[in-house]
Amino acid sequence: MNDNIPDNLKYTESHEWLAERNGLATVGITDHAQTELSDVVYVELPAIGKKLAAKAPAAVVESVKAASDIYAPVSGEVVEVNTALTDQPALVNQSPYEQGWIFKLKVADRDEPGALLDAAAYRAKLG
């Protein structure tokens, strides 16, 4: 597999990525995840202001075949969602790390992002 795994992001075992800056974390799904899901047809975004625990279901990404839960990589409050996905859910496939981001969290515990997988560990996990 030739999955794109940028070095500057953090990853989860459940295939979310997280980019954290000054306590604000942007979350999406990895290139591997979007390839596995294939044609994304709907994204259910979380409500702004929603407080999520780490590993709690946060959003739902639906492909032609099935619905998949997307989990909060760290605990925090939802402060922004990618409304472009409402009309263009395929952005998750086309640009998983940029235009296909799903939501932004105000990180509750600044130590949590550091504990996630780095690119090398995520790559090793995919095998």
Place this chain on the structure above:
Amino acid sequence: MASNKSTPLLKTPLAAAHEALGAKMVEFGGWLMPVQYAGILQEHQAVRAAAGLFDISHMGEFIISGPSAEAWLNSVMTNDIRAISPGHGQYTLMLNEAGGVVDDLFIYRLKDQTYLAVVNASEIDQDFDWLHKRLMANVTLENVSEDYAALALQGPKADAILYKVFVKEIRHIRRNQLMTSRFMGESVLITRTGYTGEDGYEFFCPPAVAAGLWERVLAEGVSLGCVPVGLGARDTLRLEACYPLYGHELSPTISPLEAGVGCFVSFDKPERFVGREKLREQKKAGPPRRSVAFEMSAPSAPPRAGYAVHADGRSAGVVTSGGVSPTLGKNIGLALIDSGHASVGVRLEIEIREKRHPALTVKKPFCCNIQK
């Protein structure tokens, strides 16, 4: 789908071909099958616009023969086998005593006293046992599933590709008819059938020539837009055509009348097929539930099997299949609901993750390009 995780998955003779094409493989009915190659939407559109080739080798095949085969088939299947002559096939169902569906299948009359039944992959053993238990004198039942690989070529260009692949020994056949031809020295049964809502053919051949036939069809079809198609698009195509899928629209607790396939039940034939009495009662009283097609009325997540359906604020049934229609660009589904709501133009609500979304019942099918 129930499957025994401890037994290894069965592979069709085309498994290596699928992997060479980069297919994503999944478990289906105990088999390792391609769910997609280039992508479900692309494959779906190729079948509607040009042609697609499917591996359906997982389907089961039984040969039924003997002087009493005709009478026996009529006593275990709902349709009237006397309605077809050699060279023709028919859709039919096996029922339990309660009138629920044990399986749906196609039966081809190969010769006067020889029939080929094609059954669902996950139900092969169950169907064989069920039939074997009911066998009568002067009928032979054989499970020949391992002797056949099968391919489906579907779409508006299927006909043109067929003539390129089988240059000689080919003749015109109509929907549900069959012929035999030859490929690499082996006999191939060709039927004009399918599960996509498009014109097309299914090929039943010895496993040894399956990979050769697969490659040949793709090679001859590529210039006409033919692509390999996986189970993902097979499901979206059949949903648009409103073909029932066993385990969804059909099950041991759903009758053919409820599922909308009552036209494949013959109450007039002399034989008392299994389930006839219950079904007759249901026909008289009217089936309590019916399968309807619906479209979501506003943007929402796609409906999925198992979602609750409400009408007039009350529980009315359940979604049996659902998803995005690639052809219509709408969210569509089939639902089994109380008969009182089962007409076209009825407002329903589909419950998706604890929220109710409006839907409207529509005429079946959503798409179909087969000339009857």
